[in-house]
Amino acid sequence: MPAPAAHLKLPADLVACHECDLLQTEPALLPGQTARCARCDAFIARNPPDSLDRTLALTLTALVLYVIANAWPLVGLDMQGRVVAVTLFEAVQVLWRDGMMPVAALVFGTAILFPLLELVMILLVLVPLRLGRVTPRMAPFFRLVRSLKPWGMVEVFLLGMLVSLVKLSHLATVILGTAFWATAALILALTFAGRAFDTRLLWQTPLSDEAAGVLVTSR
Amino acid sequence: MSRRALTAREAGLLSCHVCGQLARPPEGAVHSLRCPRCRAPMHLRKPASVSTTWALLIASIVMFLPANLLPVMTTTSLLGSQQDTIMSGVVFLWQSGSWPLAAVVFFASVMVPLLKIIALVYLTLSVQRRSTQNLLQRTRLYRLVEFVGRWSMLDIYVITMLVALVSFRGLATIEAGPGAIAFGAVVVLTMFAAMSFDPRLIWDPLAGRSTDPHPAHHD
Ligand SMILES: [Zn+2]
Numbered sequence: 007m008p009a010p011a012a013h014l015k016l017p018a019d020l021v022a023c024h025e026c027d028l029l030q031t032e033p034a035l036l037p038g039q040t041a042r043c044a045r046c047d048a049f050i051a052r053n054p055p056d057s058l059d060r061t062l063a064l065t066l067t068a069l070v071l072y073v074i075a076n077a078w079p080l081v082g083l084d085m086q087g088r089v090v091a092v093t094l095f096e097a098v099q100v101l102w103r104d105g106m107m108p109v110a111a112l113v114f115g116t117a118i119l120f121p122l123l124e125l126v127m128i129l130l131v132l133v134p135l136r137l138g139r140v141t142p143r144m145a146p147f148f149r150l151v152r153s154l155k156p157w158g159m160v161e162v163f164l165l166g167m168l169v170s171l172v173k174l175s176h177l178a179t180v181i182l183g184t185a186f187w188a189t190a191a192l193i194l195a196l197t198f199a200g201r202a203f204d205t206r207l208l209w210q211t212p213l214s215d216e217a218a219g220v221l222v223t224s225r
Numbered sequence: 226m227s228r229r230a231l232t233a234r235e236a237g238l239l240s241c242h243v244c245g246q247l248a249r250p251p252e253g254a255v256h257s258l259r260c261p262r263c264r265a266p267m268h269l270r271k272p273a274s275v276s277t278t279w280a281l282l283i284a285s286i287v288m289f290l291p292a293n294l295l296p297v298m299t300t301t302s303l304l305g306s307q308q309d310t311i312m313s314g315v316v317f318l319w320q321s322g323s324w325p326l327a328a329v330v331f332f333a334s335v336m337v338p339l340l341k342i343i344a345l346v347y348l349t350l351s352v353q354r355r356s357t358q359n360l361l362q363r364t365r366l367y368r369l370v371e372f373v374g375r376w377s378m379l380d381i382y383v384i385t386m387l388v389a390l391v392s393f394r395g396l397a398t399i400e401a402g403p404g405a406i407a408f409g410a411v412v413v414l415t416m417f418a419a420m421s422f423d424p425r426l427i428w429d430p431l432a433g434r435s436t437d438p439h440p441a442h443h444d
């Protein structure tokens with residue numbers, strides 16, 4: 007590997023837009039301010055006040071709500087005195103038994119597994135950070151959080167549940183379960199946690215002189 | 226004084242898609258590069274972006290037909306048995322008077338996948354032609370495609386809840402149909418297609434042209 011020349015060192019506030027690649031200086035942000043790309047208006051950085059504590063509190067809240075949303079029945083149906091109530095996991099099991107394995111797997115992943123993994127990974131990253139232990143070991147967890155994010159679809163699931171209840175309302179009496187309300191609250195907690203999270207907190211450790219400005223070649 | 230807008234690529238820099246770190250690749254090394262800060266693999270652009278997007282788009286177009294033509298569920302009740310496609314489910318909601326929900330389901334299940342495929346075909350073609358027209362509008366279109374894509378999962382969740390709840394032996398049962406698998410495949414394939422498209426390719430044809438300086442702004 008060629009030795010890096012001193013003039014290759016880059017200013018710390020220089021960033022490239024993720025959507026149009028324009029190089030620009032990230033402005034110093036006051037609490038609550040958001041920086042956007044000068045050319046394409048893409049999100050660059052946010053400075054949410056009290057980010058670490060708020061994100062931790064909201065993520066822990068979300069984890070509790072997640073447990074309630076999955077342990078209790080979502081909705082029940084009363085048809086001429088016969089009552090059927092299901093939890094989310096039972097609903098997935100019914101699909102699986104009906105021979106709809108790909109659909110069951112899709113629902114299990116997007117509504118149960120990925121949201122949980124995302125919450126756990128965020129905590130694995132944030133708790134050491136809160137305790138003042140910043141290690142490069144948490145980087146893979148954060149990469150996992152980022153790649154899982156598009157696949158957690160709790161809010162779409164809640165709307166889908168509402169549509170199915172409207173379809174059934176003329177057929178039977180609908181009973182909203184504890185987990186239904188927990189799911190609604192979970193969506194709020196997840197949204198606010200996402201807004202409170204300043205990802206720049208993760209990358210505050212200064213780079214070693216040798217690493218700054220050059221790429222590391224693996225093997 | 227006017228300075229040319231410079232992209233990271235023109236400056237010979239790679240930006241990390243996870244932590245945003247900029248780095249200069251060592252001479253000649255282009256493969257298996259890792260971010261000096263978070264160790265994520267680094268690429269100038271998403272690898273094989275255009276061909277991967279095309280492959281996933283063609284696969285989703287192929288699945289789009291069975292998704293809309295095959296029944297997504299079968300309802301068996303005292304009145305007999307009835308098969309529903311995505312579209313007949315929308316018609317049912319409309320006729321039973323819940324037209325706002327009918328509009329939501331129609332938009333999420335029929336319009337979003339269709340418009341998403343059309344938009345991605347347009348974006349990929351325009352990138353291949355190295356068009357310099359409507360750069361900002363195309364970037365916004367891409368953001369819209371990424372944002373609304375997940376809402377197509379709506380019908381999968383509706384089917385899941387209907388199948389799980391309506392299981393009154395002798396009175397009424399609902400079973401999922403093969404159309405649901407094809408529909409789930411369309412949603413997943415179009416999401417992967419949107420992820421494999423690199424929006425920076427939209428701006429790449431501008432490289433080398435002279436424009437106004439672009440300091441980042443904040444709001
Ligand atoms: Zn930009």
Ligand SMILES: [Zn+2]
Nearest residue numbers: 241244260263
């Ligand atoms: Zn990185």
